[in-house]
Amino acid sequence: MIASDPGLLVxxxxxxxxxxxxxxxxxxxWQAMIAALVMTHITIAxxxxxxxxxxxxxxxxxxxxxxxxFRFWLWMTTGMVTKEWTAIHRKxxxxxxxxxxxxxxxxxGIKKVFFEGSELYRAEAKNQxxxxxxxxxxxxDWVERQIYTGRSRLGVSLMxxxxxxxxxxIGLTVWAIQMAWIPITAAGIINGIGHWWGYRNFEAADASxxxxxxxxxxxxxxxxxxxxxxxxxxxxxxxxxxxxIGWMYITMLKSVGLATVKxxxxxxxxxxxxxxxxxxxxxxxxxxxxxxxxxxxxEMRAACQRELEGLKARSADVGPLQVARRWLHRDHDKVPEAxxxxxxxARAEHPVLDxxxxxxxxxxxxxxxxxxxxxxxxxxxxxxxxxxxxxxIAALRDFSIRLRSAHA
Numbered sequence: 001m002i003a004s005d006p007g008l009l010v011x012x013x014x015x016x017x018x019x020x021x022x023x024x025x026x027x028x029x030w031q032a033m034i035a036a037l038v039m040t041h042i043t044i045a046x047x048x049x050x051x052x053x054x055x056x057x058x059x060x061x062x063x064x065x066x067x068x069x070f071r072f073w074l075w076m077t078t079g080m081v082t083k084e085w086t087a088i089h090r091k092x093x094x095x096x097x098x099x100x101x102x103x104x105x106x107x108x109g110i111k112k113v114f115f116e117g118s119e120l121y122r123a124e125a126k127n128q129x130x131x132x133x134x135x136x137x138x139x140x141d142w143v144e145r146q147i148y149t150g151r152s153r154l155g156v157s158l159m160x161x162x163x164x165x166x167x168x169x170i171g172l173t174v175w176a177i178q179m180a181w182i183p184i185t186a187a188g189i190i191n192g193i194g195h196w197w198g199y200r201n202f203e204a205a206d207a208s209x210x211x212x213x214x215x216x217x218x219x220x221x222x223x224x225x226x227x228x229x230x231x232x233x234x235x236x237x238x239x240x241x242x243x244x245i246g247w248m249y250i251t252m253l254k255s256v257g258l259a260t261v262k263x264x265x266x267x268x269x270x271x272x273x274x275x276x277x278x279x280x281x282x283x284x285x286x287x288x289x290x291x292x293x294x295x296x297x298x299e300m301r302a303a304c305q306r307e308l309e310g311l312k313a314r315s316a317d318v319g320p321l322q323v324a325r326r327w328l329h330r331d332h333d334k335v336p337e338a339x340x341x342x343x344x345x346a347r348a349e350h351p352v353l354d355x356x357x358x359x360x361x362x363x364x365x366x367x368x369x370x371x372x373x374x375x376x377x378x379x380x381x382x383x384x385x386x387x388x389x390x391x392x393i394a395a396l397r398d399f400s401i402r403l404r405s406a407h408a
Contacts, residue, residue: 044181055085066253080182081152088103093228185217274405302395359387
């Protein structure tokens with residue numbers, strides 16, 4: 001019929017061209033790009049809420065409907081399998097920055113992780129020992145076994161067909177953006193940059209950094225140092241100026257009964273100042289040791305600034321002190337080796353700073369000790385407080401008094 005009627009042939013051809021150009025939605029290119037950004041953001045939310053916080057760290061429980069939606073969406077947009085991602089991420093925490101870490105810039109180099117992070121992921125996903133050891137308590141139902149696992153190409157192929165159907169030829173670009181989004185943002189930026197560059201709120205044992213205080217584009221995962229400090233927390237922001245959009249979505253799900261939060265970052269509680277630090281004080285300090293050390297670091301930076309101002313008033317050399325203000329509060333193994341002589345010089349020339357570094361290490365010993373009894377540690381804490389308050393250093397005195405007001 002169409003072939004014998006030129007008018008119908010023209011209509012059919014025009015319709016086909018229109019479909020290939022704009023798809024079923026008739027969307028323009030910029031509308032298709034907006035749709036791509038929305039869909040990639042849903043993918044990021046699925047990774048951070050479902051794979052990361054729910055599956056890998058069990059920091060929250062999700063309603064089965066929400067959980068399965070995330071599984072299905074990730075299968076369509078990334079082809080990732082829950083057990084594989086969960087196992088690889090758990091191994092990353094277990095081996096962080098050491099041999100066996102699947103994607104550490106310290107081990108592989110920043111270029112390798114940033115540009116080839118997805119290749120490192122796929123290689124580790126084939127390691128059955130990793131899956132067996134770290135992939136426990138992940139979905140193992142019929143859908144997971146028969147559809148999602150082993151059929152990743154089917155999911156992303158269906159996504160390609162859907163995108164082309166909805167947006168026409170530009171749907172190919174939409175699909176390409178979706179396929180590149182997680183390798184770039186998660187495998188490259190978070191696994192790479194998040195262990196190489198940024199700021200640190202806490203001296204976690206690894207090289208993790210916060211890439212940005214506003215976790216929006218990558219769902220809150222930008223706050224990577226916070227996460228490595230408190231890995232089982234459902235909330236990644238800890239400072240008043242930080243924002244975790246993933247946590248905002250979790251609170252929305254929680255408000256309608258679709259999520260249950262199990263763990264949040266600990267927060268030191270303060271009350272009346274005790275005459276002496278006791279075992280409850282010790283318990284509070286150990287439970288909140290990262291926050292305690294972050295507070296101590298602020299005092300050290302302030303002390304460096306006061307010493308620096310004194311040198312500037314005398315027109316003296318401020319070079320070593322400027323280095324000290326930037327690095328003295330950091331753990332020794334996190335300081336570039338080339339700067340260590342300048343830090344040593346700053347400590348030698350400024351007894352206040354030297355004393356604060358020494359006292360910091362003595363304070364850290366309270367939770368690093370493995371053979372001291374609880375009573376002995378409480379006695380050691382009392383002795384530390386006495387030395388701090390008798391040191392003649394205002395920052396140490398005030399810090400110690402504040403510690404004596406802490407309680408569990």
